[in-house]
Amino acid sequence: MRAAMQHFRWAFVATAAGLVLAFWLGWRFTGTLSGAMSALIIGAVLAVLEISLSFDNAIVNANKLKDMTPVWQRRFLTWGIVIAVFGMRIVFPLAIVAVAAHIGPLAAIKLAATDPETYADIIGHAHLSIAAFGGTFLMMVGLSYFVDEHKEVDWFCTLECRLRQCASVRGLEIAFVLVLMLGFASALPGPAAREFLFAALFGLLTFTAVELLGHVLDAGDAARDIARAGGLGAFLYLEVLDASFSFDGVIGAFALTQNLFLIAIGLGIGAMYVRSLTLMLVERKTLAQFRYLEHGAFYSILALSVIMYAQTLIHISELVTGALGAALIGLSLWSSIRYNRRMMAAARSHDADEEKPLSQKA
Numbered sequence: 001m002r003a004a005m006q007h008f009r010w011a012f013v014a015t016a017a018g019l020v021l022a023f024w025l026g027w028r029f030t031g032t033l034s035g036a037m038s039a040l041i042i043g044a045v046l047a048v049l050e051i052s053l054s055f056d057n058a059i060v061n062a063n064k065l066k067d068m069t070p071v072w073q074r075r076f077l078t079w080g081i082v083i084a085v086f087g088m089r090i091v092f093p094l095a096i097v098a099v100a101a102h103i104g105p106l107a108a109i110k111l112a113a114t115d116p117e118t119y120a121d122i123i124g125h126a127h128l129s130i131a132a133f134g135g136t137f138l139m140m141v142g143l144s145y146f147v148d149e150h151k152e153v154d155w156f157c158t159l160e161c162r163l164r165q166c167a168s169v170r171g172l173e174i175a176f177v178l179v180l181m182l183g184f185a186s187a188l189p190g191p192a193a194r195e196f197l198f199a200a201l202f203g204l205l206t207f208t209a210v211e212l213l214g215h216v217l218d219a220g221d222a223a224r225d226i227a228r229a230g231g232l233g234a235f236l237y238l239e240v241l242d243a244s245f246s247f248d249g250v251i252g253a254f255a256l257t258q259n260l261f262l263i264a265i266g267l268g269i270g271a272m273y274v275r276s277l278t279l280m281l282v283e284r285k286t287l288a289q290f291r292y293l294e295h296g297a298f299y300s301i302l303a304l305s306v307i308m309y310a311q312t313l314i315h316i317s318e319l320v321t322g323a324l325g326a327a328l329i330g331l332s333l334w335s336s337i338r339y340n341r342r343m344m345a346a347a348r349s350h351d352a353d354e355e356k357p358l359s360q361k362a
Contacts, residue, residue, distance in 0.1 A: 007276050007277075007283070008273065008276045014268070018043060019043055025259070026038060026039025026040060026262075039259075042257050046257075046269075047266050047269035047273070050266070050270020050273075051274065054271070055329060056296075056301055056329060058278045059329070060294075060297050061076075061242070065238075065282045072232070073282065075235060077275055077279055080242070081272065083242075084271045087243075089263065089271070090260070093260060094108045096126045097111060113260075116259050129195055129199035131309065132181075132197075132200040132308075133200065133206070134203065135306070135307075135309045136305070138302075138304055139305035139306070140173060140203075142298050143177070146160060147163050147164070147172060148164060148167055153295075155295040174204065181196075181197065181200045181201075184309050184313070185197045185200075187313055188312065188313070206240065210240050289340075291339050291340070293332050296329040300329055303324050303325065307320075307324070
């Protein structure tokens with residue numbers, strides 16, 4: 001237990017510092033103790049929201065990180081947290097406002113600080129494009145895992161065996177996503193449909209470009225230095241994937257507060273826990289110990305991608321998203337534990353048979 005907690009020591013430090021900063025921020029904006037306490041509570045809730053929505057992200061990251069060199073693992077867990085906290089939780093919302101309102105970055109920061117309601121309204125109007133882009137990218141990530149002829153372990157055998165067999169059909173995942181994309185676009189009014197299709201196609205193009213760039217960079221690294229193979233390409237893949245996971249958390253945070261700085265604090269604390277959990281999964285080889293945990297994460301990714309598409313038509317609470325992801329991962333963990341118990345029981349039975357005298361075996 002103590003060893004496990006060591007992985008979260010920096011997350012605990014970030015929690016303490018972040019909550020103190022949230023309290024000060026509430027006091028600075030309201031000048032009252034109740035306002036300061038409210039800001040502190042919102043910061044804590046945002047951190048929990050981020051952890052619940054990104055738990056599957058940690059599992060997927062760990063699956064990729066275990067094949068990377070120690071150097072690139074450290075780079076992802078250091079540079080990656082900077083990009084995750086400052087890039088996605090601060091720069092990304094500011095960039096949306098700057099583009100949507102046709103203003104500069106400094107003006108967007110001023111708008112966030114002085115008129116948070118207008119700022120949140122601009123973010124809300126960009127939700128359609130964000131959901132289309134993020135949903136498409138995550139759907140491709142999930143389908144690419146299951147539609148893979150080299151995949152060896154199945155959780156839901158009938159379904160996953162058929163998906164693995166479909167890997168021989170080139171471009172099947174892309175065709176499926178395009179059909180789904182057209183289906184959702186047809187349910188939207190004209191301007192919204194065009195916006196959805198453009199963002200979704202951009203998400204598909206981004207996934208393809210990242211995959212292609214990753215292969216090119218990895219091949220180049222391998223040619224120069226085999227020890228670095230898989231490093232830069234995997235790093236870029238994980239950063240884009242992490243960004244896609246962050247979309248719903250950033251947008252959902254505006255349901256709790258319009259204060260950009262408070263959002264950055266709460267989601268930043270959550271991101272630290274996701275990074276710490278990723279590190280623990282890699283170092284303790286937890287994915288190898290729990291056979292179906294990775295499957296649960298990718299089913300959760302597919303569920304999240306469908307929810308992001310559905311959010312373009314109806315409102316779905318972030319609590320539902322987080323609960324569904326947690327349920328799928330929890331079910332996969334329970335299935336893994338049951339499998340391990342069956343294997344241990346079979347091994348004990350085999351050992352007992354081996355120890356019997358030859359007369360009893362006959």
